[in-house]
Amino acid sequence: MRTTLNFLLYDWLRVETLCERQRFEDHSRATFEAVLDTSERIARDRFAPFNRLVDSEEPQFDGERVRLPAATQAAVSAYAESGLLAAGHDYEYGGMQLPYVIDMAANSFFSKASIGLSAYAMLTYANGNLLMAYGTPAQRKAFAEPGMVGRSMGTMCLSEPQAGSSLGDILTKAVPDGVDFAIDPLGPRYRLSGSKMWISGGDHELSENIIHLVLAKIPCADGKLPDGVGGISLFVVPRKLVDAEGKLSGERNDVALAGLNHKLGYRGTVNTLLNFGEGRYPVRSGEMAEAKAGALGYLVGEPGQGLHCMFHMMNEARINVGMGATMLGYAGYLASLDYARNRPQGRLQSTRSSDVPVPQVRIIEHADVKRMLLAQKSYVEGGLALGLYCAHLIDERNTGDVDSAQQADTLLGILTPVAKSWPSEWCLEANNLAIQVHGGYGYTRDFQVEQYWRDNRLNMIHEGTHGIQGRDLLGRKVLAGDGYALHVWRNRVEAAIEAARPLRELNELASTMNSALDRLMVATRNAWSWGNAHETLANATPYLQAFGHTVIAWIWLQVAAAAVRDMHGSGTLGSDFYLGKLQAARYFFRHELPKTEAWLHVVAQRDLTALDMQDAWF
Known part of the structure; x- marks a missing residue:
């Protein structure tokens, strides 16, 4: 895998050129390789040996705390101590200012070694990135920076038991915390109440704190929750309260573990149902205030x-x-x-008719x-x-x-x-x-x-399920800006086709890619030619599948072109390596890409078989 990773990074994407930019000027291939070496070693030594263990000894709640195997703490700590939690952040925050592509490559080792153990860091990193983008300076210091060194872990709290992926129907509410709620240095203060489901990393003892990013609605003047997604606001809700410097106050926030979800896989990651503001851990608004129910949260960004x-x-x-x-x-x-x-x-079949015993x-x-x-x-x-x-x-x-x-x-x-x-x-x-x-x-x-x-x-x-991703792609992304995104992508595909045509080994694939692109564009136009979104989106998932296969064919065409150029040039990885890439590309074009014809047929024809199916007919 490492050889392929290096080939993709350096021979195909040429990531070393990023070092010419001011943000990455302190880096070189040598520093990139050092990060990848460290990641590969930690993943091999601290994650992979315990992948089966954390699957069989899944999280348990003893009534007071979540119990996890000791290997979980060791793995998470080793990751944090490596500095990878801050890898992409600025030097002033203790980060490495690594390119995101190197960060992604480094983390691929951990996902391969143990997806269950690696999820804690992934969520914490993304949690901190959001706060760095939208949080106030005080929120960054109190909530994001501790995550960069592993003192806290992060979550994202979106789904609710009754709403699932329909976020417009969430019921968690956030009410202003008293008349002076806006003067807290950490931002406007609210009291949250409600339940959040499927929260990965929602409760554990792996860090001194857990920082929840929670979607909730601020009630209207009449006390009712606003309808739809336009009324959703974002709040940072720490498991334990902190001061403006991010230091623990010693007080537990009103966030309670209601239960664990025992999953088919990913068992190494604790998955929870959390109750906010049920009164199990009442908290004070200030030193003299009386403790009351409601999880204390701070508004991130603007309301709505x-x-x-x-x-x-x-x-x-x-x-x-x-x-x-x-x-x-x-x-x-x-x-x-x-x-x-x-x-x-x-x-082998050719040896079976022989009278001589064949091993x-x-x-x-x-x-x-x-x-x-x-x-x-x-x-x-x-x-x-x-x-x-x-x-x-x-x-x-x-x-x-x-x-x-x-x-x-x-x-x-x-x-x-x-x-x-x-x-x-x-x-x-x-x-x-x-x-x-x-x-x-x-x-x-x-x-x-x-x-x-x-x-x-x-x-x-x-x-987000396939249905959600398909509706997002066909219903929004390909239409955005009068199809501007589709136009930009198409230009990239056509450039890859033209770059591949002169290469003898890729002439067939380039022609096939061109035909596949044309089919996709025709189906996209036909899908929307009737203007009936309800009927068009009935086949959003087949469209997503066809678009995805076309994208991967385009990716393989570029990768194969890089392999061919290396094979005929100064490539040092050996002909078997390059021929393997070329054969995988041929397989995808010959065996997989033809599937798009069937998927796009129902899209272009606006086939209503699924939409017209009636409940009683099942």
Whole structure:
């Protein structure tokens, strides 16, 4: 995996050129490699050996506190001590000012080693990034900076038991905390009450504090909650109260653990139902005030802008979820590749008619096993390249010139639904194939591939289901700015096609890519030609699948072009490495990309089979 990672970073994305920018001028390939080496070592030593342990000894609540294996604390502490929690932040905050693409690459080792153990850091990092973007200086100091050194961990609290993904229907409310609520140095003070469901990292003893970012509604003058998402505000709610310097006051906030969710996978990450303001831990507003119910929270940003602020964390989390799904697929691929290379079974068809006894062959010599391994390789390496490409776009958005920053932001908008959904579907399929390669052993606990599948199955739901991502893509992203984002992306695809055409090995793929792009554009126009959003969005998921496969084909075309150029130039990784990349690209174009025709057919024809289905007919 490390060789592929380096190839994608340095030969394809050429991330060393980022060091020419002021923010990253202290860095070089040597510093990037040092970060990757450290991450790989910690993941190998502190995470991977305990992946099975934290799956089998899942979190338990003893009535007072959540109990986790000691290995969880050791892993989280080792990560924090490495400085990776502050890796992308400014030097003045103790950060490394690393490019986001290097940060993403470093964290890929942890997702592969143990997705359950790595989630605490991922959430904390994204939590801190939101506060650094939208919080006041005092909020950054009190709530974000402790997270950069591991003194606190972070969460995002969106869903509720009765609302799920329908955030406009949340009922958690936030009322001003007295007449002087606006003079607290940490910001306008509110009392929150309500319940939040599916909160990863919601309660534990891994850090001295937990910083919750909570979506809630401020009641209108008549006391009723505003309708829809426009009335949602964002609040920072610490598990334990702190002063303006971020030091613990010693008082527990009115945030109570109501129960644990016991999941199919990701068992190493505690997942909770939290009650805010139920009165179990009444708190004071000030030194002389009487303690009362209601979790003390501080407004982040402006009232009614909560979802806008939270999307900063959600979009980052979506790309991270996609990368996590990719790395689980990658772990399964490498495990099944190793198994196939070492498991003798059966004989090749050409030897069966011989009268001479023939020894068994390794199963990797069977064509169908090669097919399953090649499919996995095309999925997981394509997903890895997509995740790194999106991370590189974040660096471009943050540090590029005005035009390139705008284009990067536009591309991120249209690619984020794909970066989340495509790996979570197709790298899960890679895990499915990894089990199949193992045969009967695959669904036993003798091998970890069954756990990789269970862990990965959650990613199709985490941070927005396929249905949500599809509606976002077809209903908003491809229409935004009169199709400007689609136009920017199409230009990038056409540039990749033109760059690949002169390469003899890629001429076929370039032509196929051009046809696939045309099909997608025609289907997109046809889908909206009738102007009926309800009918068009009935096929949003097939559109998402087709768009995702087209994006991955475009990514593979670029990666294959880099491999061909290296193979004919000064590449040092060996011809087998480059030929493997080229063959994976061919597989994706020949076996996977044709699937888009069926998906786009129902989109272009506005097929209403699903929409017209009646409840009683089921």
